Amino acid sequence: MSERLVVIGADAAGMSAASQARRLQGPDELEIVAFERGRFTSYSACGIPYWVGGDVDSRDALIARTPEEHRERSIDLRMRTEVTEIDVPGRRVRARDLESGEEYWTAYDKLVIATGALPVRPELPGIDAPGVHGVQTLEDGEALLDTLRHTRGERAVVVGAGYIGVEMAEALANRGYRVTVVNRGAQPMATLDPDMGALVGEAMTGLGMEMVNDAEVTKILTGEDGRVRAVATDDAEYAADVVILGIGVRPNTGLARNAGLPLGEHGGLLTDLAMRVRDPRAEGAIWAGGDCVEVLDLVSGRERHIALGTHANKHGQIIGSGVGGDYGTFPGVVGTAVSKVCDLEIARTGLREKDAQAAGLQYVTATIESTSRAGYFPGAALMTVKMLAERRTGRLLGVQIVGREGAAKRVDVAAVALTAGLTVTQLTTLDLGYAPPFSPVWDPVLVAARKAVTAVRRAG
Amino acid sequence: MSERLVVIGADAAGMSAASQARRLQGPDELEIVAFERGRFTSYSACGIPYWVGGDVDSRDALIARTPEEHRERSIDLRMRTEVTEIDVPGRRVRARDLESGEEYWTAYDKLVIATGALPVRPELPGIDAPGVHGVQTLEDGEALLDTLRHTRGERAVVVGAGYIGVEMAEALANRGYRVTVVNRGAQPMATLDPDMGALVGEAMTGLGMEMVNDAEVTKILTGEDGRVRAVATDDAEYAADVVILGIGVRPNTGLARNAGLPLGEHGGLLTDLAMRVRDPRAEGAIWAGGDCVEVLDLVSGRERHIALGTHANKHGQIIGSGVGGDYGTFPGVVGTAVSKVCDLEIARTGLREKDAQAAGLQYVTATIESTSRAGYFPGAALMTVKMLAERRTGRLLGVQIVGREGAAKRVDVAAVALTAGLTVTQLTTLDLGYAPPFSPVWDPVLVAARKAVTAVRRAG
Numbered sequence: 001m002s003e004r005l006v007v008i009g010a011d012a013a014g015m016s017a018a019s020q021a022r023r024l025q026g027p028d029e030l031e032i033v034a035f036e037r038g039r040f041t042s043y044s045a046c047g048i049p050y051w052v053g054g055d056v057d058s059r060d061a062l063i064a065r066t067p068e069e070h071r072e073r074s075i076d077l078r079m080r081t082e083v084t085e086i087d088v089p090g091r092r093v094r095a096r097d098l099e100s101g102e103e104y105w106t107a108y109d110k111l112v113i114a115t116g117a118l119p120v121r122p123e124l125p126g127i128d129a130p131g132v133h134g135v136q137t138l139e140d141g142e143a144l145l146d147t148l149r150h151t152r153g154e155r156a157v158v159v160g161a162g163y164i165g166v167e168m169a170e171a172l173a174n175r176g177y178r179v180t181v182v183n184r185g186a187q188p189m190a191t192l193d194p195d196m197g198a199l200v201g202e203a204m205t206g207l208g209m210e211m212v213n214d215a216e217v218t219k220i221l222t223g224e225d226g227r228v229r230a231v232a233t234d235d236a237e238y239a240a241d242v243v244i245l246g247i248g249v250r251p252n253t254g255l256a257r258n259a260g261l262p263l264g265e266h267g268g269l270l271t272d273l274a275m276r277v278r279d280p281r282a283e284g285a286i287w288a289g290g291d292c293v294e295v296l297d298l299v300s301g302r303e304r305h306i307a308l309g310t311h312a313n314k315h316g317q318i319i320g321s322g323v324g325g326d327y328g329t330f331p332g333v334v335g336t337a338v339s340k341v342c343d344l345e346i347a348r349t350g351l352r353e354k355d356a357q358a359a360g361l362q363y364v365t366a367t368i369e370s371t372s373r374a375g376y377f378p379g380a381a382l383m384t385v386k387m388l389a390e391r392r393t394g395r396l397l398g399v400q401i402v403g404r405e406g407a408a409k410r411v412d413v414a415a416v417a418l419t420a421g422l423t424v425t426q427l428t429t430l431d432l433g434y435a436p437p438f439s440p441v442w443d444p445v446l447v448a449a450r451k452a453v454t455a456v457r458r459a460g
Numbered sequence: 461m462s463e464r465l466v467v468i469g470a471d472a473a474g475m476s477a478a479s480q481a482r483r484l485q486g487p488d489e490l491e492i493v494a495f496e497r498g499r500f501t502s503y504s505a506c507g508i509p510y511w512v513g514g515d516v517d518s519r520d521a522l523i524a525r526t527p528e529e530h531r532e533r534s535i536d537l538r539m540r541t542e543v544t545e546i547d548v549p550g551r552r553v554r555a556r557d558l559e560s561g562e563e564y565w566t567a568y569d570k571l572v573i574a575t576g577a578l579p580v581r582p583e584l585p586g587i588d589a590p591g592v593h594g595v596q597t598l599e600d601g602e603a604l605l606d607t608l609r610h611t612r613g614e615r616a617v618v619v620g621a622g623y624i625g626v627e628m629a630e631a632l633a634n635r636g637y638r639v640t641v642v643n644r645g646a647q648p649m650a651t652l653d654p655d656m657g658a659l660v661g662e663a664m665t666g667l668g669m670e671m672v673n674d675a676e677v678t679k680i681l682t683g684e685d686g687r688v689r690a691v692a693t694d695d696a697e698y699a700a701d702v703v704i705l706g707i708g709v710r711p712n713t714g715l716a717r718n719a720g721l722p723l724g725e726h727g728g729l730l731t732d733l734a735m736r737v738r739d740p741r742a743e744g745a746i747w748a749g750g751d752c753v754e755v756l757d758l759v760s761g762r763e764r765h766i767a768l769g770t771h772a773n774k775h776g777q778i779i780g781s782g783v784g785g786d787y788g789t790f791p792g793v794v795g796t797a798v799s800k801v802c803d804l805e806i807a808r809t810g811l812r813e814k815d816a817q818a819a820g821l822q823y824v825t826a827t828i829e830s831t832s833r834a835g836y837f838p839g840a841a842l843m844t845v846k847m848l849a850e851r852r853t854g855r856l857l858g859v860q861i862v863g864r865e866g867a868a869k870r871v872d873v874a875a876v877a878l879t880a881g882l883t884v885t886q887l888t889t890l891d892l893g894y895a896p897p898f899s900p901v902w903d904p905v906l907v908a909a910r911k912a913v914t915a916v917r918r919a920g
Contacts, residue, residue: 012901047834047896056896061836163895309901310894317910318889331889338893347893374507376521409866409899412873412892419890420880429791430879432872433798433807434770435623436507436516439869441472441769450777 003030005323006093006108008083008255010036011043012309013290014114015065016316017323018075024324027074033106034075035095037082040138041067046309048141049164052148053171059138086111086259088281110285110323113256113269113277114316117249117291117307126220131228132243135168144244153241154178157231159217161188164246166200166341169209172244173342180210180238182217182231191337192400193352195367196386199402203344212238249307251292261286266305268294273329275319287322289315289330296332299350299397299418300359306333334418335398338408347411350398350418351388362391364459366451370444372406374436383407385448387414387424394423394456399445406438413445424452463490465783466553466568468543468715470496471503472769473750474574475525476776477783478535484784487534493566494535495555497542500598501527506769508601509624512608513631519598546571546719548741570745570783573716573729573737574776577709577751577767586680591688592703595628604704613701614638617691619677621648624706626660626801629669632704633802640670640698642677642691651797652860653812655827656846659862663804672698709767711752721746726765728754733789735779747782749775749790756792759810759857759878760819766793794878795858798868807871810858810878811848822851824919826911830904832866834896843867845908847874847884854883854916859905866898873905884912 005021007014018032042065050056070077078095084103085094092107119134121127131151133144156172158165161183169179181188181204187197188204188211201211215233220243223229230237251268253261262270262278269288270278277286290312294303311333318328336349356363366387373380383403390397399414401407417427427449434441442450465481467474478492502525510516530537538555544563545554552567579594581587591611593604616632618625621643629639641648641664647657648664648671661671675693680703683689690697711728713721722730722738729748730738737746750772754763771793778788796809816823826847833840843863850857859874861867877887887909894901902910 044834044836044896044901046894046901047836050837050896055838056836308894310892310899310903313901314889329889331886333891336891336893338895338898340895340897345898349891349893374504376504376507376516377510378515406869408895409869409893410872412870412890412903413876415891415893416873416876416880416882419886420876420882422876422880426791426879429774429789430872431793431796431809431875432770433796433809433869433875434506434768435798435800435868436504436510437800438798438805439770441504441506441773443770443872 002028003109004107005030005032005110005112006106007032007034007112007114008093009114009116010034010041010077011114011116011290012312013316013319014112015042015070016313017112017114017287017289017319018070019073020317020320021323022073022075024321024326030324032075034070034077035081035083036077036079037098038137038139039079041065041070041077043138044309045136048135048138049167049171051141052135052144052168053174059142062138083255086255088259088261088279088286111287112319112323113286113288113292114290115252115255115292118252119245119249120247121245122247124217124219126222126228129220129222129228130226131241132220132245134245135164136249147242148175151241155239156242156244157182157238157240158244158246159231160246160248161185162190162246162248163337163339166204167339168244168246169204170341173207173209180212182212182215182233182238184216186213188213189346192346192348193386196384196400196402199384200341200344200346204341207342249291251305253292256292264294264303266294266303268292268305270294270303273331274322275315275330276322287319289319298332298334300355302359304333304335306335308337334415336411336415338411340408343404345403345405345408347401347408348399349411349415350396352398353388356388356397361397363388363397364391364452364455366448366455368444368448368451370447371440372403373438374440377436379405381405381407383444385444387448387452389424389452389456391456391459394425394453396422396424396427399448410445424449424456428453462488463569464567465490465492465570465572466566467492467494467572467574468553469574469576470494470501470537471574471576471750472772473776473779474572475502475530476773477572477574477747477749477779478530479533480777480780481783482533482535484781484786490784492535494530494537495541495543496537496539497558498597498599499539501525501530501537503598504769505596508595508598509627509631511601512595512604512628513634519602522598543715546715548719548721548739548746571747572779572783573746573748573752574750575712575715575752578712579705579709580707581705582707584677584679586682586688589680589682589688590686591701592680592705594705595624596709607702608635611701615640615699616702616704617642617698617700618704618706619691620706620708621645622650622706622708623797623799626664627799628704628706629664630801633667633669640672642672642675642693642698644676646673649806652806652808653846656844656860656862659844660801660804660806664801667802709751711765713752716752724754724763726754726763728752728765730754730763733791734782735775735790736782747779749779758792758794760815762819764793764795766795768797794875796871796875798871800868803864805863805865805868807861807868808859809871809875810856812858813848816848816857821857823848823857824851824912824915826908826915828904828908828911830907831900832863833898834900837896839865841865841867843904845904847908847912849884849912849916851916851919854885854913856882856884856887859908870903870905884909884916888913
C-alpha cells in the first residue's frame with residue numbers, strides 16, 4: 001500500500017525534499033502532494049537583488065524548476081493553495097485554494113513543513129504606501145521592478161544594512177538611483193563585528209551611497225498622490241521615490257505554532273539531526289527544513305535562525321532521503337555567509353566577538369591586511385581578514401573578510417577548519433593552493449592565523 | 461656567549477629561517493652568516509613565467525628582499541659564495557667565493573641547509589645551444605628575456621607539460637610566439653589524472669598551442685649560426701627559435717649527500733617534524749627546508765618531493781623558530797597545487813588514482829561539471845571537479861579541478877578537508893559561502909562530494 005507525503009511550501013527545502021523522495025520511491029510507493037500559496041516554485045530568492053539590478057535579465061532565470069516540471073515527476077503540486085492548519089494527532093492538514101476559496105482536509109502519512117520565512121515589516125505609518133517594497137519573493141521583485149519602470153524617480157532609500165540591504169543598495173545604484181541606506185546599527189552589516197562593518201560603510205560611501213547609521217525609521221511619508229515621498233527618522237527626513245525594506249526575516253511558523261509544534265527562541269521549528277520535528281506526537285513522521293527552522297551553530301553550541309538557500313537545499317536533500325527510507329543528517333552550520341556591494345566582497349564564518357562573549361568563550365582577535373594575489377601580480381586586490389581564536393586552546397572561532405575580487409570565497413577555508421575544530425596553529429601550516437595569480441605565498445587566511453597564534457600566546 | 465648560525469642558500473627557506481631567527485634573537489645572541497652562490501636573495505621563482513610573459517614588468521618586482529635589506533637586519537650575507545663541503549662532526553662548512561676563487565672553512569653552532577632544487581636537464585645533443593633556456597632562477601629569466609629581445613623569431617618549443625611547461629607556454633604565447641609543447645606523457649599535467657589532463661590539453665589546443673604528447677625529445681638541432689633551430693623527437697622535428705626546458709626539478713642535495721646526511725627515495729633531505737635533519741651526528745643542530753627536502757604526504761603516508769615556494773616559506777618560518785629557541789612543526793602536505801594557462805585554471809590536492817593505488821588504497825571516483833557562480837549569474841564559468849574517496853570509509857582522498865575563473869582556489873576546501881580527514885559524506889553538509897555571484901547553491905565541491913557518496917555506497 002502506498003504512503004502519502006504532504007509538503008507545505010514548494011520552494012527550495014520543500015521541493016528538494018519532494019524531488020529526493022521521488023528519486024527514492026516511485027508513485028506506486030509514495031504519493032506526493034505539495035501545497036504552495038504563491039505562484040512560483042523552486043526559485044532563487046537570493047538572486048532577486050541581481051534581477052532588480054539588471055545583472056540577471058529575467059525572472060524565469062531565477063526559477064530552477066517550474067510547477068509543470070515538478071508535476072512531470074509525479075508530484076501533485078497545488079499552487080495558490082495555502083495550508084491553514086496542521087492536525088498532528090489526526091495526521092491531516094487543512095488547505096485553502098486561494099483562487100476559489102475552497103477549503104478541505106487532506107491526510108498525510110509523512111509531512112514536510114517548509115514554510116520559509118517572512119520579512120520583518122515594522123508597524124510604521126505609511127509602510128503600505130505605493131513605492132515601499134520588500135524583496136523576499138519573486139512577486140515582490142516583480143512589484144518592485146514595476147515601480148521602477150513606471151515611476152520617474154532618482155532617489156532610493158534602503159532601510160536596513162544587512163545582506164539584503166547592501167545588495168539592494170547596489171541594485172538600485174546600478175539602476176541609476178541615488179541611494180541612501182538607513183541603518184539602525186552603528187555600522188552596516190551587523191553580521192560582522194563593528195570594526196569590519198565600518199570597512200563596508202566606508203566602501204559604500206566611496207561608491208557614492210549615503211550611509212545613515214544609528215538611525216531608527218519612525219515613519220514613511222507620502223505625497224499628495226499617496227505614494228512614498230520620504231523616510232523619516234527621529235532626526236531627519238530622506239527623500240525617496242522608492243523605499244526598500246531589507247530589515248531581515250523571521251521564521252514563518254504561525255502554522256506550526258498553532259499546531260503545538262516546538263519552536264526555539266528565534267521562533268523557528270526545532271528538529272533533530274535528521275530534520276525531524278522534535279515532538280513525540282509527530283512520531284518521526286514530520287520533517288521541517290529551510291528558512292522556517294533553527295539550526296545548530298557548531299561553534300557556539302546554540303541554535304540559530306539563518307535564512308539561506310544553500311541550507312534550505314541541504315535540508316531538503318536530507319529530508320527527502322529520510323522520507324524515502326534512506327538516511328542522512330544535517331549536523332549544523334558554522335555561520336558562513338558571503339555577499340558583495342559592487343566590487344566589495346564581504347564574508348564571515350563562525351562567531352563574531354559578541355557571539356563568542358554570549359557563548360562564554362574567551363578569545364583573542366587578529367586583523368591583517370593582505371592581497372588576493374602575489375603583491376606583484378596584476379589585479380592583486382587588498383583584503384582585510386579578522387580572525388577570532390579561543391584563548392588557551394587556540395581553536396579557531398571565526399573569520400571575517402572584507403576586500404575586493406578574490407576575497408569572499410577565501411572564507412570557505414575557515415568554514416572547513418571550524419567544522420573540523422582546527423586550531424589557528426594548525427591553520428598556519430595548511431597546504432593551500434599557491435601560485436602568483438591566485439595567492440601571495442602566504443595566503444591571507446594563513447597570515448591572519450599566524451598573527452592569531454601570537455595573540456593566543458600573549459593572552460596566556 | 462653568542463652562537464653562530466650558518467645558512468646555506470639565501471632564497472625563500474633559508475632567508476625566512478634567518479629572518480625569523482633574527483626576530484627571536486638579536487645579534488648579541490646569534491650571529492647569522494648566510495651563503496648564496498647566485499646574485500639574488502628571497503625572490504619568487506614562481507613569478508618568473510609571468511615576468512617572461514609580461515604580466516609582471518620587472519625582475520625586481522619578484523624580489524621580496526634584497527641582500528642589502530637582509531644585511532640591515534644584521535645578517536652577514538655572502539653573495540656569489542658557494543658552500544662546497546659540510547663537515548658534520550667538525551661543525552663547519554667550506555665556502556668558495558665565486559668571484560675571487562678564495563676558499564675558507566667557517567664554523568657553525570647551528571646550520572640551515574636550504575640549497576633548493578636543480579632543474580632536470582637531460583643529456584641531449586645540442587642542449588647547451590644558444591636559445592635553449594631553463595627558467596628556474598632569476599638569472600635564467602634574464603637570459604631568456606635577453607634571447608627574446610634580441611632574436612627575431614616566431615616559434616617556441618616548450619619541453620615538458622607540467623606547471624612550468626604550461627605556464628611558459630602561456631608566457632610565450634603572450635609574447636606572440638607560436639607555441640609547441642612537447643610532452644612525454646599521454647596528456648599534459650601529469651600531476652593530474654589523465655582524464656583531467658586531457659581537459660587541459662584540449663583547452664591549450666583551443667588556445668592555438670600545438671600539443672605533442674607521448675613524445676620524447678631526442679636532440680636539439682642547431683643552425684649554421686650554432687643557435688637552436690628545432691627540437692627533434694623520434695617521430696618528427698619541431699622548428700624552434702627558442703626552446704624552454706620545463707621538465708621538472710630535483711632536490712639540490714649533492715652537498716648533503718657528500719656530507720653523509722640522510723636522503724630519501726626522491727633524493728631530498730629527510731627531516732623530523734621540526735625540520736631537523738634526521739642524523740644523530742647532527743645532534744639536532746642541522747635543519748633543512750624548502751626545495752631540497754622531502755615532505756610527508758599526509759594522505760598517502762609517504763614522503764614526497766614538492767618544490768613550491770609556499771612550503772619553503774613555511775619551512776623557513778618553522779626552522780627559524782627552532783633555531784631561535786622557540787617551537788614549531790611542519791606536519792606535512794596534502795599536495796595542493798594551482799596553476800593556470802591563460803584563462804584556464806588547474807588545481808589539485810591529495811592523491812591521483814595512481815597515487816592511491818601505490819599507497820594501497822581502494823577508492824572510488826566521481827567527476828561532475830558545475831559553475832563558478834549561480835548558473836544564471838553573469839560570468840558563471842564551467843568547471844570539472846574530480847573527487848577520489850576511499851572505499852568503505854568514504855574518506856576524501858583527492859580533488860582535481862579544471863575550469864575557468866573561480867575554479868582553482870576552490871581546491872582549498874578539499875585541502876583543509878584532507879588535513880582534517882573528513883569523509884565525503886561530511887563534505888556534503890559543509891557550510892560554504894553561498895551567494896549567486898560566488899557560487900551555485902550547491903558549491904561544485906559539494907556536488908562532487910554528493911556523487912562520491914553515491915559511488916562509495918555502490919562500491920560496497
